[in-house]
Every structure is written in C-alpha cells, then in structure tokens.
Amino acid sequence: MKENLKIMFAEGADETARAAASDLLKRAGSNDPEIASAAQREIATAAAAVIREGVVDGDIVSDIFYTEPYDQDFIRIDLDLLSPGTEDEHIAYVMPDHGKIPHRQVEGDYIMLNTYTIASSIDCTRNYFKNARYDVLRRMLEVLNGGFVKKKNDDGWQTLLSAGNGRGILVYDSDATAGVFTPKLVSQMKTVMRRNGGGNSTSMNRKRLTDLYISPEAMEDMASWQLNLVPDSVRTEIFRSQDGALMGLYGVNFHDLDELGVGQEYQLYFTGTLGGSMGGSDQEIVVGLDLTAKDKAFIMPVSDALQVYEDNTVHRQGLVSFYGLESVGFACLDVRYVLLGSF
Amino acid sequence: MALKPDREIVLWDVSNFVADITQGGGRGGVVCATGTTAPSGAAMDNIYAQVCYFKTPSGQRPMGMMMSDVVNVDLTRQILNPGKSEHLVGDKVPLMVKGWAVTNQLYANNGAGSTASIVAGASAYLCGSGLLTADPGAIYITQTGTTTSTDETYNTEFPKVGKFLSKADQDGYAKVFIDL
Numbered sequence: 001m002k003e004n005l006k007i008m009f010a011e012g013a014d015e016t017a018r019a020a021a022s023d024l025l026k027r028a029g030s031n032d033p034e035i036a037s038a039a040q041r042e043i044a045t046a047a048a049a050v051i052r053e054g055v056v057d058g059d060i061v062s063d064i065f066y067t068e069p070y071d072q073d074f075i076r077i078d079l080d081l082l083s084p085g086t087e088d089e090h091i092a093y094v095m096p097d098h099g100k101i102p103h104r105q106v107e108g109d110y111i112m113l114n115t116y117t118i119a120s121s122i123d124c125t126r127n128y129f130k131n132a133r134y135d136v137l138r139r140m141l142e143v144l145n146g147g148f149v150k151k152k153n154d155d156g157w158q159t160l161l162s163a164g165n166g167r168g169i170l171v172y173d174s175d176a177t178a179g180v181f182t183p184k185l186v187s188q189m190k191t192v193m194r195r196n197g198g199g200n201s202t203s204m205n206r207k208r209l210t211d212l213y214i215s216p217e218a219m220e221d222m223a224s225w226q227l228n229l230v231p232d233s234v235r236t237e238i239f240r241s242q243d244g245a246l247m248g249l250y251g252v253n254f255h256d257l258d259e260l261g262v263g264q265e266y267q268l269y270f271t272g273t274l275g276g277s278m279g280g281s282d283q284e285i286v287v288g289l290d291l292t293a294k295d296k297a298f299i300m301p302v303s304d305a306l307q308v309y310e311d312n313t314v315h316r317q318g319l320v321s322f323y324g325l326e327s328v329g330f331a332c333l334d335v336r337y338v339l340l341g342s343f
Numbered sequence: 344m345a346l347k348p349d350r351e352i353v354l355w356d357v358s359n360f361v362a363d364i365t366q367g368g369g370r371g372g373v374v375c376a377t378g379t380t381a382p383s384g385a386a387m388d389n390i391y392a393q394v395c396y397f398k399t400p401s402g403q404r405p406m407g408m409m410m411s412d413v414v415n416v417d418l419t420r421q422i423l424n425p426g427k428s429e430h431l432v433g434d435k436v437p438l439m440v441k442g443w444a445v446t447n448q449l450y451a452n453n454g455a456g457s458t459a460s461i462v463a464g465a466s467a468y469l470c471g472s473g474l475l476t477a478d479p480g481a482i483y484i485t486q487t488g489t490t491t492s493t494d495e496t497y498n499t500e501f502p503k504v505g506k507f508l509s510k511a512d513q514d515g516y517a518k519v520f521i522d523l
Contacts, residue, residue, distance in 0.1 A: 078426060089348055102351035102443075108426035 050134040056146025060257060061156035064289065065300035065330065070115070073303050077333065079109040084198055084336070113331050115303040120147040121311075121323035129320045141308065144324055148306055156300065156330050157259065157266050158273075160287060163332035164340040165276045169196060171288075171341040172279025179262075179283040181218035181343045183229055186249050189288045189341045197290075197336050205293070207336045211253045213287040215261030218343070219245040219254070252288075260284065270340075278342035288339040297337035303327040344369020346410070347445035347516055354441035358387055359394045359406060361413045361436045366396035368413035370428075371446035372473025373504050373521065374438065375403035394438070396473035401480070401500050405469050407438030408446070408521050443520040449511055450476035462510045467519050468501035475519055477507060 027039035082090070090104060122144045129136050171189045176182040190209045197207030222238050222245040238246055248254050259266040262283050270276040270285050278285060290297065304327035311321035332338060344367060361368065363377065374394040382389035394406045411428040413436060423429045430436055449461060450470050460477040470476045480500025487494045508518040 081426075100351070102349060104348040105350060106348050107428060109424065110426045 050139070054143070056143060057150045057153060059149050060153050060259075061300070064160070064291065064294065065156055065298045066294040067300045067302060068295075069305065070301045070303050073327065074112055074114045075301055075329075077111050077113060077331075079111065081106040081108045087198070111331075111333075113299075113301060113329050115301055115327045115329040117304070117325060117327045118148065118151050119323065119325045120144055120151075121321065122147075123311075123314070123319050123321040126315075126318050126320055140320075140322060144308065144322055145306070148324060148326055152300075152328060153259075154265075155328075156298075158269055159330040159332055160289070160298070160338055161266060161270050161276075161340075162274060163335045164287060164338040165270065165274045167335040167338060167340075169339060170277070170279055170285075171339065172282050173343060174280060176343060178281035179343065180224075181214060181221040181284075181286075183225070183249055185286070185341055185343055186212060186252055189286075189339055190250060190252065193288060193290065193339050196339075207290045208292070209252050209288045209339065210291050211255060211289045213255045213257050213260065213289070215264065215267075215284055215286075216256050216258060217261050218284065218286065219243065219256045222246055260286070276340075282342035284343055286341045286343065288341060290337040293337075297332065297334050299329075299331050299333060301329045301331075303329075344371050344412070345447050345516075346371045349518070350439075350442065350444040352410075352439045352442035352444075354439070356407050356438040356440045357435060358382075358385075358389070359392045359436060359438060360390070360433060361395055361409075361430070362393050362433050363395040364413050364415060364432055366398055366472045368396075368415070368432070369448075370409050370412050371444070372396055372409060372448040373405050373469045373475065374407065374409050374436075374473060375400065375469075376406050394436070398471050400469045400471060400502055403469075403502065405502050405504050405523055407440040407523055408444060409473070410437045410439050410444075439521055440523050441521060443508060443518055445516050445518045446475070447511075447515045447517075448474050449515060449517055450474040450478070461507050461517055463508055465507045466503055467505045467507050467521075469504045470501050475504070475507075476501065479503070 024039055024042060027035050030036040030039065095101065122140045124136065124140065169192060171185065171192050173182050173185040173188060176184065186209075189212070193207055193209040199206035225235060225238070227235070234246070238244060241247075245256075246254060257266070258264065261267060267285060271278075276285075304325065306324055306326040308322055308324040311323060314321045359374075359376075361374070375397050377393045377395050378391055380391045382392040386392045394409075397403050411430050413430050413432055413434070414423070415432045416423070418431070423431060428437075462477070465477040466479070467475050467477065468479050470478070470480065478501065504523060505519060505521040508520055511517045
C-alpha cells in the first residue's frame with residue numbers, strides 16, 4: 001500500500017492512480033471519524049520524510065586510481081628494464097676506428113599486487129522495517145554501500161600518503177606564514193616535481209604536477225591573498241567565484257578534501273601513523289599528483305566487484321539483514337607521481 | 344652483490360652447479376671449485392662440477408665470476424624472478440672465465456678495509472666470500488728442495504684472478520678483467 005501511495009501522489013501519475021488519490025483525499029475528509037482517521041494515516045505514511053539524516057561519504061578515489069577488473073586475487077606487474085636513476089649508465093661513448101663494442105646487459109623486475117576482501121553488513125528488526133515511515137530498504141543499502149566507499153577512500157588515500165611520505169620529499173614555502181596557503185607553494189611544487197621526475201625538458205614521459213589536493217581552509221585562504229601574492233584580476237576572479245577560490249593555478253587543478261586540514265583524518269594519518277614531518281612550523285599538508293598516466297601510477301585492481309546479499313537465515317531472529325563483499329587492492333606504482341607539500 | 348650492465352665476456356663456462364650459498368649467492372664475485380671429487384671429462388652435467396664462494400680462498404681453485412644470482416626459495420610458494428637472471432640453489436650458473444665486468448664485490452664494500460688500492464692496472468686477487476681485492480694477502484714460500492733459485496716458489500694467500508681496469512666509483516663499483 002505504501003508504494004502504491006507514492007505512485008499515486010507522484011507527478012505524471014496515470015488516470016487510475018489519480019482517481020485513487022482523489023478517493024483517498026475524499027475519505028480523509030469524511031464525516032465519519034474512523035474513515036477519515038484511517039485515510040489520514042495512509043496519507044501521512046506516504047508523504048513522511050526522515051529528519052536528521054546522516055551523510056555518507058562520497059567517492060574521492062575513483063578520479064585518482066585506475067580501476068581494472070582482474071579475475072585473479074593477485075596480479076604481476078613488470079618493472080621497466082631502465083631503473084630510475086640509472087639512465088647515465090647507457091650514455092653512448094666514443095669508439096676507436098676498430099674494436100668490438102662491448103655488451104650492456106639489462107634486466108627488469110616485477111612486483112606482485114594482491115587484492116584483499118572488504119566486507120560490511122547492515123541489519124534491522126522486521127518491526128522497524130515494517131513500521132518505519134520512509135523507505136528503510138533503500139536507505140539501508142545506501143548506508144551499506146557508503147561503508148564500502150569510505151573504506152576504499154581511506155585505503156586509497158593512505159596508499160597515496162604513504163607513497164608521498166616514503167619518497168622523502170616535502171615542499172614548503174619558507175617565506176610564507178605557517179598555516180597560510182600561498183601561490184608560491186604551488187609553483188615550488190611544480191618545480192620540484194619536474195626536477196625529481198627524471199628526463200630533461202623535452203622528455204616524453206617526465207612527471208609534472210597536474211592536480212593538488214588541499215583542505216577547505218586552504219581554499220578559504222585564497223580569499224585573503226593580497227596584491228603582493230596575486231594581481232587584482234585574480235583577486236576579482238576569486239571574489240566572483242562560487243566557491244570563493246580558484247579552481248587552479250599555474251596549470252594545476254585544485255581539489256578540496258574535507259579529510260585534509262588541521263586535526264582532520266588524513267592529516268592525522270600522515271603525522272601520527274606515518275610519523276611524517278612538515279616543513280618549519282607548517283600546519284597542514286597538501287598532496288600533489290600527476291594524473292596524466294594513472295594506469296602507470298595509481299591502480300586499484302578489483303578481483304571481485306561489490307556484491308550485496310540478503311541474509312535469509314535471520315528471519316527467525318526477527319531481523320532483516322544485508323551484507324556485502326568486495327575484493328580490491330591499491331598500489332602506487334611509481335612514487336614520482338606523488339609529491340607532498342605543507343603550509 | 345651486483346653487476347652493472349657494461350661487460351664483455353670472452354669465454355663462458357656453463358658446466359658448473361651451485362649447491363652451497365652459505366657464503367652468499369649474489370652475482371659479481373669469483374667462485375671456486377668445491378668438493379674433493381673432481382669432475383672428469385667434458386663434465387657438462389657432472390654432479391661433481393660444483394662451485395661456490397669460499398670464506399677463505401687460500402688454496403682454492405677459482406673458476407670464474409658468477410654472472411647470475413643464486414637464491415634459495417620455495418617454488419611451491421613463489422616463483423623465480425622472471426625479470427632477472429636468477430637460479431635456484433642446485434642449478435647450473437653461467438660463469439665468466441675470461442672477460443671484464445663492472446662489479447661491486449670488492450673487499451671493503453662488505454666490511455672493514457679500504458678500496459683505495461684498487462686502481463687501473465692493479466692485480467686483482469680473490470679474498471673471502473668471492474670478493475676481489477688488490478691486496479695479495481700474505482706471501483709465503485713453498486720449498487721443494489734446498490736450492491733457493493729453483494726449489495722455492497712464492498705464493499700469495501689470495502689467488503690472483505685478473506686485474507682491475509678502474510678504481511671504485513662512488514657507488515662502490517669497479518671494472519675488473521677476469522682471466523682464469
């Protein structure tokens with residue numbers, strides 16, 4: 001009955017549905033209190049909305065990690081025969097008029113990447129499922145799915161932060177006030193990324209900074225940039241923008257993450273779990289990425305896509321239960337695509 | 344234990360097995376023949392044709408520079424690295440009997456001592472665990488008679504295996520010519 005009421009009251013309902021809705025409204029105004037009360041209860045049930053709704057996290061890794069399905073629980077990835085830093089071992093040399101050119105034997109390596117299973121479940125009593133005044137089923141599945149999204153967010157970003165920390169390079173603007181995001185930090189990160197990316201100015205596959213992930217507070221700092229940092233035209237652009245901030249600078253796209261910032265989840269992971277240090281008295285980290293070749297840098301193999309099942313064994317317990325399973329992995333294959341900074 | 348890509352191998356020996364990696368199994372060092380029973384004839388697949396690194400090289404018989412790694416892994420759990428030249432303990436290994444290569448298996452990289460004496464033209468000697476050194480070690484005399492000029496032979500503690508063609512670089516690699 002609940003679903004039929006929703007259909008009847010929806011826009012674009014057909015003649016039959018509208019006729020039923022009209023009848024319900026008439027009964028709701030009936031002189032007979034019993035008929036009216038019953039009809040009013042039906043209308044209230046169909047039109048009820050839930051309040052104090054929890055907000056599940058959204059996906060913040062799919063734009064970064066290259067997802068590819070695999071039918072095995074592990075994949076083998078070959079490394080290049082030219083290891084970074086050994087380019088100088090293959091420079092040509094002068095030869096005399098005769099003599100045998102010696103050999104230069106190279107070899108590669110490989111890594112194995114395993115996927116792992118993540119799971120979650122959600123249950124409620126059958127009474128709650130029956131008597132709730134909103135679509136409990138849809139909401140339960142939303143929450144269940146949101147759990148997987150959050151888990152993959154955390155695992156993916158912890159992989160990125162670990163890779164950046166392991167690289168041993170952190171860029172910061174020594175001239176800036178600690179805790180203030182400045183344009184110079186962006187330009188410095190671009191230069192450092194280039195310097196440590198291998199190759200020279202005309203190399204085809206050298207690394208460059210394309211995207212920068214910062215906190216909402218860093219975005220807010222842009223509104224305070226004075227003329228000594230940016231020209232007035234840029235300040236005007238900031239003031240007129242919907243978010244009060246630039247979407248990019250020097251060819252680098254900005255992305256704001258709620259999980260970055262003082263006391264936020266990924267910031268605490270960097271300083272606490274990884275034991276990372278920021279420059280000077282800096283307060284926040286920023287994460288720079290090269291997203292031009294995601295399949296060579298950040299991969300998320302999926303050996304089993306998310307499957308949600310209803311647990312039919314709990315009916316006797318008076319429960320409605322769902323559970324889900326997914327097998328994924330995360331890897332940063334080349335740390336030169338990640339660069340951490342701080343301000 | 345490593346080799347740089349540059350090398351020129353004049354003479355290969357693919358006759359020998361490595362069954363003991365107690366003193367190491369990495370490439371770039373000089374291995375010696377093992378066992379009291381020597382292989383005979385062509386010995387291309389002879390079980391007595393074995394080599395390994397020795398802790399003390401005095402009196403040993405150098406056979407060549409090992410050009411691959413020897414590892415001891417459980418093949419039911421993992422595979423040999425397909426990207427590298429790697430062999431399982433008990434397998435045949437390629438040896439460079441004559442030629443030059445750039446190796447970091449120099450005495451001092453793996454312990455006390457200095458590689459300052461390793462220069463182009465200096466003789467190369469085999470010391471412990473397959474490492475190469477410019478130090479001949481102790482010099483001793485073996486005497487077969489009483490005539491000094493004909494019955495005495497001067498020997499070095501460390502067998503001579505070739506000569507160095509360069510000194511060690513900042514990463515500890517030097518070019519060495521092996522001639523066995």
